[in-house]
Amino acid sequence: MNSSSTLINALFIFVLAGFIGFEVIRRVSPLLHTPLMSLTNALDAIAVVGAIVLVGEHKSTLSAVFGFIAVVAATSNIVGGFLITDRMLKMFKSSRPAAKPAAK
Amino acid sequence: MMTTELAGSQVVIELVYLIASVLFILSLKWMSSPTTARHGIWAGEIGMLLAICGTLLHHGIVDYRLIAIALVLGTIIGVPLGRVAMTAVPQRTALSHAFGALCVTLVGSAEFYLRTPDISRFMMAVLSLEVILGGLTVTGSLMAAGKLQEILPQRPLTYKGQNLVNFVLLVGALVIAVSLVLHPEARVLFPFMILIALAFGVLLIIPIGGADMPTVISLLNGYAGLSAAAMGFVLDSKLLIIAGALDGSSGLILSIIMSKAMNRSFTNVLFGAFGQVQAAAAAGEEAKPVRSATPEEAAAILSAANRVIVVPGYGMAVAQAQHKVRELYDSLSKRGVDVRFAIHPVAGRMPGHMNVLLAEADIPYDRLIEMEEINGDFPQTDVALVIGANDVTNPAARSDASSPIYGMPILDVDKAHTVMVIKRSMNPGFAGIDNPLYYLDNTLMLFGDAKAFVGSIVRELSGGHG
Numbered sequence: 001m002n003s004s005s006t007l008i009n010a011l012f013i014f015v016l017a018g019f020i021g022f023e024v025i026r027r028v029s030p031l032l033h034t035p036l037m038s039l040t041n042a043l044d045a046i047a048v049v050g051a052i053v054l055v056g057e058h059k060s061t062l063s064a065v066f067g068f069i070a071v072v073a074a075t076s077n078i079v080g081g082f083l084i085t086d087r088m089l090k091m092f093k094s095s096r097p098a099a100k101p102a103a104k
Numbered sequence: 105m106m107t108t109e110l111a112g113s114q115v116v117i118e119l120v121y122l123i124a125s126v127l128f129i130l131s132l133k134w135m136s137s138p139t140t141a142r143h144g145i146w147a148g149e150i151g152m153l154l155a156i157c158g159t160l161l162h163h164g165i166v167d168y169r170l171i172a173i174a175l176v177l178g179t180i181i182g183v184p185l186g187r188v189a190m191t192a193v194p195q196r197t198a199l200s201h202a203f204g205a206l207c208v209t210l211v212g213s214a215e216f217y218l219r220t221p222d223i224s225r226f227m228m229a230v231l232s233l234e235v236i237l238g239g240l241t242v243t244g245s246l247m248a249a250g251k252l253q254e255i256l257p258q259r260p261l262t263y264k265g266q267n268l269v270n271f272v273l274l275v276g277a278l279v280i281a282v283s284l285v286l287h288p289e290a291r292v293l294f295p296f297m298i299l300i301a302l303a304f305g306v307l308l309i310i311p312i313g314g315a316d317m318p319t320v321i322s323l324l325n326g327y328a329g330l331s332a333a334a335m336g337f338v339l340d341s342k343l344l345i346i347a348g349a350l351d352g353s354s355g356l357i358l359s360i361i362m363s364k365a366m367n368r369s370f371t372n373v374l375f376g377a378f379g380q381v382q383a384a385a386a387a388g389e390e391a392k393p394v395r396s397a398t399p400e401e402a403a404a405i406l407s408a409a410n411r412v413i414v415v416p417g418y419g420m421a422v423a424q425a426q427h428k429v430r431e432l433y434d435s436l437s438k439r440g441v442d443v444r445f446a447i448h449p450v451a452g453r454m455p456g457h458m459n460v461l462l463a464e465a466d467i468p469y470d471r472l473i474e475m476e477e478i479n480g481d482f483p484q485t486d487v488a489l490v491i492g493a494n495d496v497t498n499p500a501a502r503s504d505a506s507s508p509i510y511g512m513p514i515l516d517v518d519k520a521h522t523v524m525v526i527k528r529s530m531n532p533g534f535a536g537i538d539n540p541l542y543y544l545d546n547t548l549m550l551f552g553d554a555k556a557f558v559g560s561i562v563r564e565l566s567g568g569h570g
Contacts, residue, residue: 060214091190
């Protein structure tokens with residue numbers, strides 16, 4: 001079913017994506033580590049695509065039920081994760097352009 | 105005809121997934137700076153939306169009603185989770201790790217029952233990895249969330265033979281996994297593997313204390329990512345592999361940063377049960393003399409200073425003092441005092457926790473300085489004001505080789521001309537380690553609730569000025 005070439009392809013993708021992730025995330029400012037975590041959490045909920053297919057295909061009751069709960073869990077992560085990341089990032093303001101009148 | 109059509113929609117889906125993958129990577133790239141970070145959210149959201157819409161084109165989908173209900177229900181749960189108070193962000197994050205892992209574990213389990221016994225050995229091995237990692241992340245994250253929400257005791261709970269029990273459980277799960285790889289028709293074994301993983305998650309987090317939460321949350325983040333990547337292998341979904349690898353490397357990097365900031369290894373965090381030993385050691389300490397000061401005195405010293413560095417810690421979050429701290433910042437800045445904030449990587453309960461709280465209180469982010477950058481400035485600093493931080497300022501980490509935190513990088517507050525520490529009482533901090541900082545000649549203890557005390561200082565400052 002799964003030939004060894006698809007497996008090798010998948011491994012290539014995993015390793016390369018891991019490297020990209022490592023290099024990109026290393027550059028994230030420590031200032032933003034909390035929003036980074038809530039953002040990766042929302043992105044990780046892309047697992048919802050697997051769950052959607054499970055529900056939609058409805059191959060067995062068990063798979064549909066598990067898939068249903070999985071879609072609910074992942075969707076709440078997507079919605080909640082993006083919402084809170086946005087709320088956090090909105091709070092980060094610099095003192096330079098900020099309209100803080102010089103207090104003198 | 106039929107097959108070419110299917111192939112066509114399949115190609116479209118894969119292309120959409122490719123775009124989504126690129127957007128995800130850009131999304132993380134833009135997180136590198138606060139000025140571009142909000143583009144990152146847009147990229148992530150568009151990628152997510154594209155991926156979900158693309159998936160709905162999947163030719164095998166016959167039931168859209170259930171999917172719609174699940175999406176709506178998830179949104180209804182997700183919105184309040186996106187609106188929690190900033191102080192509750194660590195437990196929210198732990199909870200969302202649990203949700204993510206729950207999704208992965210359930211999908212893995214469903215795939216197991218759909219595919220076995222006709223499953224290749226490799227696939228069964230990856231599937232086992234997926235559900236074991238997923239399962240332990242579900243319960244482990246729930247435990248972490250419970251501790252952070254203080255539903256569960258934050259103190260480490262330890263018992264004799266703890267590591268042995270954990271080890272036996274882990275081996276048990278692996279033995280079942282291997283059996284299933286060799287004999288996938290033995291489906292009765294599968295629920296036991298899940299149960300062991302769930303139990304392992306609970307036992308893994310029970311002995312970990314609150315102060316180690318930044319590392320644990322990062323580690324669980326990494327596990328959630330890896331289990332999602334494993335799910336990508338099972339479903340042959342490149343998008344999922346990429347997202348999982350990104351999340352996994354993010355969790356890994358943060359865990360490394362956190363561990364380094366505590367001068368400890370992963371295994372030490374996971375199997376060390378930190379707080380227990382020192383709590384006993386500190387109990388024997390006799391009261392040494394300390395100097396304390398009133399809000400009036402503190403206000404006088406602060407207003408006479410040129411350079412002030414504030415060191416916030418978890419105590420500030422507990423006391424909800426961040427808004428009072430902002431008032432203090434405003435008041436001192438108005439008098440021309442240079443006020444900056446020194447952020448230790450493990451201050452608080454998750455990576456970046458203090459930055460978010462202070463940003464919420466409207467303190468500009470360019471005033472929040474990382475440990476390496478600000479440590480050299482303490483000797484030229486008139487006042488270091490420690491609010492609810494303890495271990496990250498403990499000079500014993502530099503000098504006392506017998507201290508349990510020896511070697512941990514700390515903020516060198518003791519090098520400032522005057523150190524002021526706001527603290528409820530002389531009780532040792534969370535990890536139960538005594539802090540020699542409090543007995544130094546240049547240290548003034550400000551006893552009281554952080555919020556109330558900072559409030560009184562602010563009142564003194566405005567009164568004295570008018």
